[in-house]
Amino acid sequence: DAGVIQSPRHEVTEMGQEVTLRCKPISGHNSLFWYRQTMMRGLELLIYFNNNVPIDDSGMPEDRFSAKMPNASFSTLKIQPSEPRDSAVYFCASTLMGANYGYTFGSGTRLTVV
Amino acid sequence: QQQVKQSPQSLIVQKGGIPIINCAYENTAFDYFPWYQQFPGKGPALLIAIRPDVSEKKEGRFTISFNKSAKQFSLHIMDSQPGDSATYFCAASTVYNNDMRFGAGTRLTVKP
Numbered sequence: 001d002a003g004v005i006q007s008p009r010h011e012v013t014e015m016g017q018e019v020t021l022r023c024k025p026i027s028g029h030n031s032l033f034w035y036r037q038t039m040m041r042g043l044e045l046l047i048y049f050n051n052n053v054p055i056d057d058s059g060m061p062e063d064r065f066s067a068k069m070p071n072a073s074f075s076t077l078k079i080q081p082s083e084p085r086d087s088a089v090y091f092c093a094s095t096l097m098g099a100n101y102g103y104t105f106g107s108g109t110r111l112t113v114v
Numbered sequence: 115q116q117q118v119k120q121s122p123q124s125l126i127v128q129k130g131g132i133p134i135i136n137c138a139y140e141n142t143a144f145d146y147f148p149w150y151q152q153f154p155g156k157g158p159a160l161l162i163a164i165r166p167d168v169s170e171k172k173e174g175r176f177t178i179s180f181n182k183s184a185k186q187f188s189l190h191i192m193d194s195q196p197g198d199s200a201t202y203f204c205a206a207s208t209v210y211n212n213d214m215r216f217g218a219g220t221r222l223t224v225k226p
Contacts, residue, residue: 043216056213091157098209102148105157
């Protein structure tokens with residue numbers, strides 16, 4: 001298995017632009033998570049899905065952030081419009097719900113908004 | 115969101131030393147406590163995990179100690195090596211919601 005695949009690895013964009021981050025979870029996993037990592041706030045859970053359904057999006061900072069999971073093998077996190085304070089590393093992780101296997105993280109997308 | 119408190123923020127030890135990282139949690143519904151290791155430019159990777167029905171778990175040089183009554187758990191790294199230099203995160207979740215919450219992380223440096 002190739003693990004959790006995220007793209008792009010790096011993204012530099014101008015303030016106000018739309019940014020879309022992509023994630024392919026491990027095949028067979030039924031829970032998917034989006035985290036944001038910054039020096040100041042550490043790892044923050046933004047949203048998670050079980051069986052493609054969003055369960056808890058209380059961590060999404062504001063309406064500029066949205067996430068979708070149209071099928072079991074793909075998810076997107078969109079920021080529109082982007083702001084400099086959104087600069088961070090965004091991680092996607094997946095697991096098998098209820099199995100306590102732990103999460104498998106992707107390598108992350110480093111987003112820089114200038 | 116900070117339901118898991120981790121200390122220290124950073125730690126420097128000599129090769130062969132035994133670094134200890136501590137975590138405390140609040141939510142008594144948590145029943146799964148993993149530790150993750152993160153190297154620069156990489157995502158966190160599961161290192162070792164424990165359930166609250168045991169007080170200790172060892173995997174190689176890594177040991178988790180768990181104190182359910184105190185709602186605390188810790189990671190010990192025996193015979194630490196420079197290759198163990200990384201950021202370590204404790205975490206906690208429930209089996210039903212899988213909404214894992216992470217500690218703030220500890221940056222460990224093992225000097226040769």
